Amino acid sequence: MLSERIVAENNQIIVCAQCDALYDRPELKQGQNAKCGCCGSILVERKVDWVNRSFYWSLTGLIMLFPATILPIMGVTLAGQYDDASLVECVLGLIDRGFFMIAILLFLFALAVPTVRLVGVFYIAYSFKFKRVKSSLLVFFRAFHHLDNWAMLNVFMLGIVVAGYKLIDDTELSINAGLIAYIFWMISATLAIQNLDQDEIWQALEQRFGER
Amino acid sequence: MKTAKQQGYSLCPKCHKVNHTTAEPIRCVRCHGLFYQRNRNSLQYTLAWNIAALLAFIPANYYPIMIIYSLGIPDESTILSGIGKFIEEGLYPIAVIIFTASIVVPLIKIIGLFVLAHKAYTGKRLKPDKHSKIYRVLEFLGPWSMLDVFVVALLVAVVELGFVTSVAAGPAINYFAMTVIFTMIAAHNFDSRLLWDKFKERND
Secondary structure, three states: OHHHHHHHHHOOEEEOOOOOEEEEOOOOOOOOEEEOOOOOOEEEEOOOOHHHHHHHHHHHHHHHHHHHHHOEEEEEEEOOEEEEEEHHHHHHHHHHOOOHHHHHHHHHHHHHHHHHHHHHHHHHHHHHHOOOOOOHHHHHHHHHHHHOOOOOHHHHHHHHHHHHHHHHOOOEEEEOHHHHHHHHHHHHHHHHHHOOOHHHHHHHHHHHHOOO | OOEOOOOOEEEOOOOOOEEEOOOOOEEOOOOOOEEOOOOOOHHHHHHHHHHHHHHHHHHHHHOOOEEEEEOOEEEEEOHHHHHHHHHHHOOHHHHHHHHHHHHHHHHHHHHHHHHHHHHHHHOOOOOHHHHHHHHHHHHHHHHHHHHHHHHHHHHHHHOEOOOOEEEEEOOHHHHHHHHHHHHHHHHHHOOOHHHHHHHHHHHO
8 A cells, every 4th residue: 555655656756867856747738748947858748649640650660661671772783784782682782791790780770670669669559559458568668668779760861872972973873662662661660659658658557567 | 956866766767767765776666677776887887888989999990991893903991081082072061971970970979978977977167957968969979970881881782793893891890880889888878867966966
Protein backbone atom coordinates (compact mmCIF):
# COMPACT_ATOMS: atom_id res chain seq x y z
CA MET A 1 0.00 0.00 0.00
CA LEU A 2 2.79 2.31 0.93
CA SER A 3 4.64 1.84 -2.33
CA GLU A 4 1.46 2.53 -4.29
CA ARG A 5 1.19 5.89 -2.63
CA ILE A 6 4.82 6.64 -3.44
CA VAL A 7 4.28 5.72 -7.09
CA ALA A 8 1.30 8.07 -7.30
CA GLU A 9 3.20 10.82 -5.53
CA ASN A 10 6.26 10.43 -7.73
CA ASN A 11 4.19 10.88 -10.84
CA GLN A 12 3.22 14.35 -9.69
CA ILE A 13 6.76 15.59 -10.17
CA ILE A 14 9.09 15.54 -13.14
CA VAL A 15 12.83 15.95 -13.29
CA CYS A 16 14.89 17.39 -16.12
CA ALA A 17 17.27 14.77 -17.49
CA GLN A 18 19.85 17.40 -18.46
CA CYS A 19 20.12 19.51 -15.33
CA ASP A 20 18.25 17.64 -12.57
CA ALA A 21 15.76 20.46 -11.90
CA LEU A 22 12.58 19.42 -10.13
CA TYR A 23 9.12 20.54 -11.29
CA ASP A 24 5.47 19.78 -10.65
CA ARG A 25 4.03 17.82 -13.51
CA PRO A 26 2.22 20.26 -15.82
CA GLU A 27 -1.17 19.51 -17.36
CA LEU A 28 -0.50 19.26 -21.06
CA LYS A 29 -2.91 19.02 -23.96
CA GLN A 30 -2.10 17.05 -27.09
CA GLY A 31 0.60 18.73 -29.11
CA GLN A 32 1.99 20.74 -26.21
CA ASN A 33 5.35 20.32 -24.57
CA ALA A 34 6.98 21.59 -21.40
CA LYS A 35 10.48 23.03 -21.44
CA CYS A 36 12.88 23.20 -18.55
CA GLY A 37 13.21 26.78 -17.35
CA CYS A 38 16.76 26.10 -16.31
CA CYS A 39 18.48 24.57 -19.32
CA GLY A 40 15.83 24.76 -22.02
CA SER A 41 15.54 21.07 -22.86
CA ILE A 42 12.16 19.46 -23.38
CA LEU A 43 10.79 17.86 -20.20
CA VAL A 44 7.63 16.15 -21.42
CA GLU A 45 5.75 16.17 -24.64
CA ARG A 46 2.19 15.15 -25.47
CA LYS A 47 2.01 13.85 -29.02
CA VAL A 48 -1.12 14.23 -31.12
CA ASP A 49 -2.84 10.91 -31.74
CA TRP A 50 0.43 9.05 -31.38
CA VAL A 51 -0.92 5.50 -31.57
CA ASN A 52 -2.42 5.91 -35.02
CA ARG A 53 0.30 8.14 -36.38
CA SER A 54 3.22 5.98 -35.39
CA PHE A 55 1.32 2.82 -36.37
CA TYR A 56 0.62 4.00 -39.91
CA TRP A 57 3.99 5.67 -40.42
CA SER A 58 5.81 2.55 -39.29
CA LEU A 59 3.59 0.45 -41.54
CA THR A 60 4.52 2.72 -44.46
CA GLY A 61 8.15 2.42 -43.47
CA LEU A 62 7.99 -1.36 -43.41
CA ILE A 63 6.39 -1.41 -46.86
CA MET A 64 9.06 0.98 -48.22
CA LEU A 65 11.85 -1.03 -46.60
CA PHE A 66 11.99 -3.58 -49.42
CA PRO A 67 12.13 -1.28 -52.45
CA ALA A 68 14.49 1.05 -50.58
CA THR A 69 17.04 -1.66 -49.87
CA ILE A 70 16.70 -3.95 -52.90
CA LEU A 71 16.22 -1.51 -55.80
CA PRO A 72 19.41 0.16 -57.09
CA ILE A 73 19.97 3.60 -55.55
CA MET A 74 22.22 4.99 -58.24
CA GLY A 75 24.21 3.86 -61.22
CA VAL A 76 27.14 5.12 -63.28
CA THR A 77 27.93 4.82 -66.95
CA LEU A 78 31.53 5.26 -68.05
CA ALA A 79 33.06 4.28 -71.40
CA GLY A 80 29.96 2.31 -72.29
CA GLN A 81 29.97 0.28 -69.11
CA TYR A 82 27.16 0.48 -66.61
CA ASP A 83 27.20 -0.38 -62.92
CA ASP A 84 24.66 0.26 -60.22
CA ALA A 85 24.15 -0.74 -56.62
CA SER A 86 21.35 -1.00 -54.11
CA LEU A 87 21.87 -0.68 -50.38
CA VAL A 88 22.08 -4.46 -49.92
CA GLU A 89 24.38 -4.80 -52.93
CA CYS A 90 26.61 -2.08 -51.47
CA VAL A 91 27.08 -4.11 -48.32
CA LEU A 92 27.62 -7.38 -50.20
CA GLY A 93 30.00 -5.72 -52.66
CA LEU A 94 32.08 -4.28 -49.84
CA ILE A 95 32.33 -7.70 -48.21
CA ASP A 96 33.31 -9.21 -51.56
CA ARG A 97 36.19 -6.81 -51.97
CA GLY A 98 37.39 -7.28 -48.42
CA PHE A 99 36.38 -3.99 -46.81
CA PHE A 100 34.77 -5.65 -43.82
CA MET A 101 34.84 -2.71 -41.44
CA ILE A 102 32.91 -0.29 -43.64
CA ALA A 103 30.62 -3.12 -44.75
CA ILE A 104 29.73 -3.77 -41.12
CA LEU A 105 29.27 -0.07 -40.38
CA LEU A 106 27.09 0.46 -43.43
CA PHE A 107 25.05 -2.61 -42.59
CA LEU A 108 24.57 -1.62 -38.96
CA PHE A 109 23.93 2.11 -39.19
CA ALA A 110 22.11 2.43 -42.50
CA LEU A 111 20.25 -0.88 -42.59
CA ALA A 112 20.05 -3.02 -39.47
CA VAL A 113 19.52 -0.43 -36.73
CA PRO A 114 16.89 1.59 -38.65
CA THR A 115 15.07 -1.61 -39.56
CA VAL A 116 15.07 -2.91 -36.01
CA ARG A 117 13.86 0.45 -34.72
CA LEU A 118 11.11 0.54 -37.30
CA VAL A 119 9.96 -2.96 -36.42
CA GLY A 120 10.13 -1.94 -32.76
CA VAL A 121 7.93 1.12 -33.27
CA PHE A 122 5.51 -0.98 -35.29
CA TYR A 123 5.31 -3.57 -32.53
CA ILE A 124 4.77 -0.96 -29.82
CA ALA A 125 2.14 0.96 -31.78
CA TYR A 126 0.45 -2.31 -32.77
CA SER A 127 0.30 -3.43 -29.12
CA PHE A 128 -1.34 -0.19 -28.06
CA LYS A 129 -3.66 0.11 -31.04
CA PHE A 130 -5.09 -3.37 -30.66
CA LYS A 131 -4.78 -3.49 -26.85
CA ARG A 132 -2.38 -6.40 -26.76
CA VAL A 133 0.06 -4.96 -24.25
CA LYS A 134 2.17 -7.67 -22.66
CA SER A 135 4.53 -7.30 -19.72
CA SER A 136 7.46 -8.13 -22.01
CA LEU A 137 6.86 -4.75 -23.67
CA LEU A 138 8.39 -3.12 -20.60
CA VAL A 139 11.75 -4.78 -21.19
CA PHE A 140 11.38 -4.34 -24.93
CA PHE A 141 10.78 -0.60 -24.69
CA ARG A 142 13.69 -0.16 -22.30
CA ALA A 143 16.03 -2.02 -24.66
CA PHE A 144 14.62 -0.05 -27.59
CA HIS A 145 16.23 3.12 -26.24
CA HIS A 146 19.73 1.70 -26.60
CA LEU A 147 19.46 2.19 -30.35
CA ASP A 148 18.47 5.85 -30.12
CA ASN A 149 21.76 7.35 -31.28
CA TRP A 150 22.77 4.76 -33.81
CA ALA A 151 20.37 5.12 -36.71
CA MET A 152 21.98 7.20 -39.44
CA LEU A 153 19.51 7.21 -42.31
CA ASN A 154 19.73 10.97 -42.73
CA VAL A 155 23.54 10.90 -42.74
CA PHE A 156 23.49 8.19 -45.40
CA MET A 157 21.11 10.34 -47.43
CA LEU A 158 23.61 13.21 -47.37
CA GLY A 159 26.27 10.64 -48.29
CA ILE A 160 24.28 9.73 -51.41
CA VAL A 161 24.07 13.40 -52.38
CA VAL A 162 27.80 13.98 -51.89
CA ALA A 163 28.76 10.79 -53.74
CA GLY A 164 26.43 11.84 -56.55
CA TYR A 165 28.12 15.24 -56.82
CA LYS A 166 31.49 13.53 -56.91
CA LEU A 167 30.46 11.24 -59.77
CA ILE A 168 28.40 13.63 -61.86
CA ASP A 169 31.46 15.35 -63.30
CA ASP A 170 33.37 12.40 -64.67
CA THR A 171 30.62 9.93 -65.37
CA GLU A 172 27.05 9.71 -66.49
CA LEU A 173 25.10 9.37 -63.31
CA SER A 174 21.65 7.89 -63.17
CA ILE A 175 19.34 8.17 -60.21
CA ASN A 176 17.24 5.05 -59.85
CA ALA A 177 13.94 4.13 -58.27
CA GLY A 178 15.73 2.91 -55.16
CA LEU A 179 16.65 6.46 -54.19
CA ILE A 180 13.04 7.64 -54.19
CA ALA A 181 12.00 4.60 -52.16
CA TYR A 182 14.90 5.29 -49.82
CA ILE A 183 13.80 8.89 -49.26
CA PHE A 184 10.26 7.74 -48.45
CA TRP A 185 11.63 5.07 -46.13
CA MET A 186 13.76 7.64 -44.33
CA ILE A 187 10.86 10.06 -43.91
CA SER A 188 8.40 7.46 -42.65
CA ALA A 189 10.94 5.86 -40.30
CA THR A 190 11.80 9.25 -38.80
CA LEU A 191 8.17 10.29 -38.40
CA ALA A 192 7.19 6.93 -36.90
CA ILE A 193 9.75 7.36 -34.12
CA GLN A 194 9.08 11.08 -33.69
CA ASN A 195 5.42 10.39 -33.04
CA LEU A 196 5.99 7.93 -30.19
CA ASP A 197 4.77 9.48 -26.95
CA GLN A 198 7.43 8.16 -24.56
CA ASP A 199 5.84 9.54 -21.42
CA GLU A 200 2.40 8.18 -22.13
CA ILE A 201 3.74 4.75 -23.07
CA TRP A 202 5.72 4.52 -19.84
CA GLN A 203 2.78 5.64 -17.73
CA ALA A 204 0.47 3.14 -19.41
CA LEU A 205 3.02 0.38 -18.90
CA GLU A 206 3.52 1.38 -15.28
CA GLN A 207 -0.19 1.27 -14.48
CA ARG A 208 -0.35 -2.28 -15.70
CA PHE A 209 2.97 -3.81 -14.75
CA GLY A 210 4.56 -1.50 -12.16
CA GLU A 211 5.91 -2.89 -8.90
CA ARG A 212 3.17 -3.38 -6.35
CA MET B 1 15.90 25.96 -8.33
CA LYS B 2 15.30 22.71 -6.52
CA THR B 3 17.15 19.68 -7.78
CA ALA B 4 16.06 16.09 -7.52
CA LYS B 5 19.33 15.18 -5.81
CA GLN B 6 18.73 17.58 -2.91
CA GLN B 7 15.20 16.29 -2.44
CA GLY B 8 16.27 12.67 -2.38
CA TYR B 9 14.99 11.73 -5.81
CA SER B 10 16.78 10.07 -8.71
CA LEU B 11 15.74 10.04 -12.33
CA CYS B 12 15.79 6.78 -14.26
CA PRO B 13 17.75 7.55 -17.44
CA LYS B 14 15.77 5.04 -19.51
CA CYS B 15 12.13 5.66 -18.66
CA HIS B 16 12.47 9.06 -16.93
CA LYS B 17 10.67 7.86 -13.83
CA VAL B 18 11.38 9.77 -10.62
CA ASN B 19 12.56 7.25 -8.04
CA HIS B 20 13.43 7.66 -4.39
CA THR B 21 17.15 7.52 -3.93
CA THR B 22 18.07 4.23 -2.29
CA ALA B 23 21.34 2.35 -2.15
CA GLU B 24 23.06 2.50 -5.54
CA PRO B 25 22.54 0.93 -8.02
CA ILE B 26 18.89 1.93 -7.82
CA ARG B 27 16.28 -0.35 -9.32
CA CYS B 28 13.67 1.64 -11.17
CA VAL B 29 10.14 0.90 -9.96
CA ARG B 30 8.75 1.43 -13.43
CA CYS B 31 11.08 -0.25 -15.93
CA HIS B 32 12.98 -2.44 -13.44
CA GLY B 33 16.32 -1.34 -14.88
CA LEU B 34 19.35 -0.63 -12.71
CA PHE B 35 20.80 2.85 -12.72
CA TYR B 36 22.94 5.32 -10.78
CA GLN B 37 21.95 8.81 -9.70
CA ARG B 38 24.70 10.23 -11.91
CA ASN B 39 26.45 8.31 -14.68
CA ARG B 40 29.10 6.34 -12.89
CA ASN B 41 32.67 7.53 -13.49
CA SER B 42 31.22 9.78 -16.16
CA LEU B 43 34.20 12.09 -16.56
CA GLN B 44 36.75 9.28 -16.54
CA TYR B 45 34.90 7.38 -19.27
CA THR B 46 34.46 10.55 -21.32
CA LEU B 47 38.16 11.35 -21.08
CA ALA B 48 39.22 7.81 -21.92
CA TRP B 49 37.03 7.52 -25.02
CA ASN B 50 38.03 11.02 -26.02
CA ILE B 51 41.73 10.24 -25.89
CA ALA B 52 41.11 7.06 -27.89
CA ALA B 53 39.23 9.13 -30.48
CA LEU B 54 42.04 11.66 -30.67
CA LEU B 55 44.62 8.91 -31.17
CA ALA B 56 42.56 7.28 -33.91
CA PHE B 57 42.19 10.66 -35.61
CA ILE B 58 45.93 10.83 -36.36
CA PRO B 59 46.18 7.78 -38.67
CA ALA B 60 42.78 8.74 -40.08
CA ASN B 61 44.36 11.86 -41.54
CA TYR B 62 47.75 10.37 -42.35
CA TYR B 63 46.79 7.34 -44.42
CA PRO B 64 44.86 7.51 -47.71
CA ILE B 65 41.12 7.28 -47.28
CA MET B 66 40.32 6.42 -50.89
CA ILE B 67 42.26 4.98 -53.81
CA ILE B 68 40.93 5.57 -57.32
CA TYR B 69 42.22 3.20 -60.01
CA SER B 70 41.83 4.55 -63.52
CA LEU B 71 43.18 2.22 -66.19
CA GLY B 72 45.04 0.40 -63.46
CA ILE B 73 46.90 3.44 -62.16
CA PRO B 74 46.24 4.07 -58.47
CA ASP B 75 45.54 7.59 -57.24
CA GLU B 76 45.56 7.86 -53.47
CA SER B 77 43.91 10.67 -51.55
CA THR B 78 43.74 11.47 -47.86
CA ILE B 79 40.85 13.36 -46.26
CA LEU B 80 42.58 16.71 -46.72
CA SER B 81 43.90 16.10 -50.23
CA GLY B 82 40.42 14.93 -51.25
CA ILE B 83 39.02 18.27 -50.07
CA GLY B 84 41.83 20.03 -51.97
CA LYS B 85 40.73 18.25 -55.15
CA PHE B 86 37.17 19.46 -54.71
CA ILE B 87 38.38 23.03 -54.35
CA GLU B 88 40.53 22.70 -57.49
CA GLU B 89 37.52 21.42 -59.40
CA GLY B 90 35.44 24.30 -58.09
CA LEU B 91 32.96 22.15 -56.17
CA TYR B 92 32.92 24.48 -53.19
CA PRO B 93 29.67 23.37 -51.52
CA ILE B 94 30.81 19.75 -51.42
CA ALA B 95 34.26 20.79 -50.22
CA VAL B 96 32.66 22.72 -47.37
CA ILE B 97 30.34 19.84 -46.44
CA ILE B 98 33.15 17.27 -46.42
CA PHE B 99 35.51 19.60 -44.57
CA THR B 100 32.87 20.33 -41.93
CA ALA B 101 31.79 16.73 -41.49
CA SER B 102 35.20 15.07 -41.44
CA ILE B 103 37.61 17.64 -39.98
CA VAL B 104 35.75 20.37 -38.13
CA VAL B 105 33.05 18.31 -36.44
CA PRO B 106 35.28 15.54 -35.00
CA LEU B 107 37.83 18.10 -33.78
CA ILE B 108 35.16 20.34 -32.24
CA LYS B 109 33.64 17.32 -30.57
CA ILE B 110 36.91 16.11 -29.12
CA ILE B 111 38.04 19.56 -27.96
CA GLY B 112 34.59 20.45 -26.70
CA LEU B 113 34.29 17.31 -24.61
CA PHE B 114 37.75 17.86 -23.14
CA VAL B 115 36.76 21.39 -22.16
CA LEU B 116 33.41 20.29 -20.73
CA ALA B 117 35.02 17.49 -18.72
CA HIS B 118 37.61 19.96 -17.42
CA LYS B 119 34.95 22.50 -16.45
CA ALA B 120 32.78 19.89 -14.78
CA TYR B 121 35.81 18.71 -12.78
CA THR B 122 37.33 22.04 -11.71
CA GLY B 123 34.29 24.32 -11.96
CA LYS B 124 36.38 27.24 -13.19
CA ARG B 125 34.38 29.86 -15.13
CA LEU B 126 31.52 27.44 -15.35
CA LYS B 127 28.30 28.65 -16.97
CA PRO B 128 26.11 25.56 -16.80
CA ASP B 129 23.27 26.93 -18.93
CA LYS B 130 25.66 27.74 -21.76
CA HIS B 131 27.77 24.65 -21.37
CA SER B 132 24.86 22.24 -21.29
CA LYS B 133 23.66 23.80 -24.55
CA ILE B 134 27.10 23.18 -26.03
CA TYR B 135 26.86 19.59 -24.86
CA ARG B 136 23.53 19.12 -26.60
CA VAL B 137 24.97 20.48 -29.84
CA LEU B 138 27.96 18.13 -29.55
CA GLU B 139 25.68 15.17 -29.00
CA PHE B 140 23.56 16.10 -32.00
CA LEU B 141 26.60 16.49 -34.28
CA GLY B 142 27.93 13.02 -33.48
CA PRO B 143 26.52 10.85 -36.25
CA TRP B 144 27.06 13.44 -38.99
CA SER B 145 30.79 12.76 -39.13
CA MET B 146 29.96 9.30 -40.44
CA LEU B 147 29.28 11.06 -43.75
CA ASP B 148 32.73 10.41 -45.16
CA VAL B 149 32.53 6.71 -44.38
CA PHE B 150 29.23 6.43 -46.21
CA VAL B 151 30.48 8.40 -49.20
CA VAL B 152 33.51 6.15 -49.58
CA ALA B 153 31.36 3.03 -49.08
CA LEU B 154 28.97 4.19 -51.80
CA LEU B 155 31.75 5.07 -54.23
CA VAL B 156 33.48 1.73 -53.68
CA ALA B 157 30.25 -0.15 -54.29
CA VAL B 158 28.90 1.88 -57.21
CA VAL B 159 32.05 2.61 -59.22
CA GLU B 160 33.22 -0.84 -60.12
CA LEU B 161 33.82 -0.82 -63.84
CA GLY B 162 36.57 -3.40 -64.02
CA PHE B 163 39.79 -2.14 -65.52
CA VAL B 164 38.50 1.29 -66.59
CA THR B 165 37.77 2.77 -63.20
CA SER B 166 37.36 1.34 -59.75
CA VAL B 167 37.52 2.80 -56.28
CA ALA B 168 39.03 1.13 -53.23
CA ALA B 169 38.86 2.24 -49.62
CA GLY B 170 42.13 3.14 -47.93
CA PRO B 171 43.15 2.09 -44.41
CA ALA B 172 42.27 5.53 -43.03
CA ILE B 173 38.56 4.85 -43.33
CA ASN B 174 38.71 2.31 -40.49
CA TYR B 175 40.53 4.73 -38.19
CA PHE B 176 38.15 7.49 -39.13
CA ALA B 177 35.11 5.35 -38.36
CA MET B 178 36.71 4.51 -35.01
CA THR B 179 37.18 8.21 -34.25
CA VAL B 180 33.53 8.91 -34.93
CA ILE B 181 32.25 5.98 -32.88
CA PHE B 182 34.58 6.76 -29.97
CA THR B 183 33.48 10.40 -29.83
CA MET B 184 29.86 9.29 -29.89
CA ILE B 185 30.46 6.96 -26.95
CA ALA B 186 32.39 9.70 -25.15
CA ALA B 187 29.52 12.16 -25.57
CA HIS B 188 27.08 9.50 -24.45
CA ASN B 189 29.05 8.90 -21.24
CA PHE B 190 29.21 12.55 -20.28
CA ASP B 191 26.60 13.52 -17.71
CA SER B 192 25.56 17.16 -18.15
CA ARG B 193 24.03 17.22 -14.66
CA LEU B 194 27.57 17.22 -13.26
CA LEU B 195 27.97 20.76 -14.61
CA TRP B 196 24.99 21.93 -12.56
CA ASP B 197 26.12 20.01 -9.48
CA LYS B 198 29.53 21.65 -9.62
CA PHE B 199 28.02 25.07 -10.19
CA LYS B 200 25.85 24.72 -7.07
CA GLU B 201 28.70 23.34 -5.02
CA ARG B 202 30.84 26.37 -5.81
CA ASN B 203 28.09 28.92 -5.31
CA ASP B 204 26.86 27.60 -1.97
